[in-house]
Amino acid sequence: MTILSSFAKQVAKLWYSPDLLLIGQRRERRMRMLASLVLVLVGSLWGVFFTLQGGWGIVLMDLLLILCGLGVFILTLRNQVRLANLLLFGVIILVIVGMTLLLDPNTTAAPRATHLYLLPIAVAALMAFRDEPIWLRYGVALLCLGLFTALASSSWAPSSAYNLPDEVRVTGSWVQSIVAMLMLFVLLHILQSDAVERSILDRDLHVALREQQFVLHYQPQLNRTGQVIGAEVLIRWQHPQRGLVAPAEFIGHAEQTGMIIPIGQWVLEQAVRQLRCWNDEPLFAGIGLAVNISQKQFRQASFVADTLALLAEHGIDARRLDLEITETLIVQDLEDLQHKMSALAERGVRFSLDDFGTGFSSLSHLKRLPLDTLKIDRSFICDVLTDSSSETIVRTVIGLGQSLGMTVIAEGVESEAQQQFLLSNGCTQFQGYLFSKPLPLQAFRDYVAQQNS
Known part of the structure; x- marks a missing residue:
């Protein structure tokens, strides 16, 4: 009970703490925590499904998602922001590429759509690594764009053993395209709002110093x-x-x-x-x-x-x-x-x-x-x-x-x-x-x- 109580206390401090630096940082931490929980949930559900289907290659990928979610959650609690972001984005990019190549082949009946998630991930990287060195911030975003271009321009797949049937992927392509574009729109809006907030704060700080506020x-x-x-x-x-x-x-x-x-x-x-x-x-x-x-x-x-x-x-x-x-x-x-x-x-x-x-x-x-x-x-x-x-x-x-x-x-x-x-x-x-x-x-x-x- 003592361990659970201590853990709950840490989560509460992180979620509601008044000592976080900025409203934007509070939002980022909450999003990181939610993302970690989603990874655990999605990995668990798909892991059970593909275990019953005997798709052990996909099960390993789902296990990776679960471990990543737990790792990101723990690192976030410990305030190790850079490590949490590197783990989160690294695994998500790896899983998207893996799912695109193994489950989502490019066919005339149903073009690939899973790789579209790399676009909102690139925008999310610009926000998550905003305070990191330039090479890291833009490096992760450019990696996402490069992988997106490669997957969109190629039909290559390492194996056809796990390919989903075209009749499933036709509907899936529409759904994934809509979801990916909605994610991209929301993240672009957040990025713009964050930039405006920072610009206003920067201006107000100069005024505060000049006017001795x-x-x-x-x-x-x-x-x-x-x-x-x-x-x-x-x-x-x-x-x-x-x-x-x-x-x-x-x-x-x-x-x-x-x-x-x-x-x-x-x-x-x-x-x-x-x-x-x-x-x-x-x-x-x-x-x-x-x-x-x-x-x-x-x-x-x-x-x-x-x-x-x-x-x-x-x-x-x-x-x-x-x-x-x-x-x-x-x-x-x-x-x-x-x-x-x-x-x-x-x-x-x-x-x-x-x-x-x-x-x-x-x-x-x-x-x-x-x-x-x-x-x-x-x-x-x-x-x-x-x-x-x-x-x-x-x-x-x-x-x-x-x-x-x-x-x-x-x-x-x-x-x-x-x-x-x-x-x-x-x-x-x-x-x-x-x-x-x-x-x-x-x-x-x-x-x-x-x-x-």
Whole structure:
């Protein structure tokens, strides 16, 4: 029951999660999940039919469909988008070609029609691999078009043993042609709508940056005594028509288009200015701010110089600024990362490794980089009381941080029981809804006054 409950929870998070990057990505994930379930269902039905008919070659193809559907579903749950798409499209293309050659010969009475599905598959590939390298996105689409052309122009078949009779295929050709064209029309409409949505979002982001529609919220970070010692800075978009927009709705697009660089710089500047404003307030003078830094922002050649100039301009203690990086950034260009982090750390800037345990960093990375803080990902904290693996991971991260002389912060703490578990294992800094949601500036000031007075 525990396994089934955990599995159902993962499916629910994936289907209804508010943390997905864009509406389009939510739609794509749902479509991928539905496609995987359809593959399992179709493969099972046809597998039973051809088993009774003794068509073992087709049965193997149906078994491939079932395994593909299960694989895509699991990969989607694990958020491994590229692998899920490669498996899904690879198997679908293989099955369409196989069915065209084995079941659907080109005759004068009934021309081939199964290969028509390669046209909507090509359009679907343009959407599914939209954020992948150009060679992959257009490579899959061109492969579909090339196979379509070859099958439409040839009558060759490896064997006639599985050919369906012409009287069945005449009706089937009409049905498959209509279905394939309807699929093509629907996918072209989705592709056009998606392009319009992205264009509008891109335009609105430029306007938001120019007209300063972004606002900052602050999620408090507390120590074991309940005092606020810092806060994570989180961006929100005060859209003139849509109201307050969560970052999940636009950060992904900003990453893809490069808009994350000026947006990230704006957040950093606002955080430093806020620290400067607090210099003269005793209650806030010791509070630090943690700012998330994107990969593209950190890779800018001028990032170190710009950050140091910003600190010098506002005259703040650099130790109050905490730059949060992710494990993905570590594994991509360690040498450049180490050089830039060291240059900033020498001037007092602190660094946190965000969502630790969800990426691919190793102990050697932790040893080489001037990190001050490890942040335990909320996914482990959520299940720490019910899942033995999460419990072990949390204990290990806390022990690792302590042995390396780092501070460990637990993100996503939502219950007193979770906090007590963390305290009993040596974690003394917390962030989560148990204490406070992200707050606008004035509400954060009131919260600090309440907790620290």
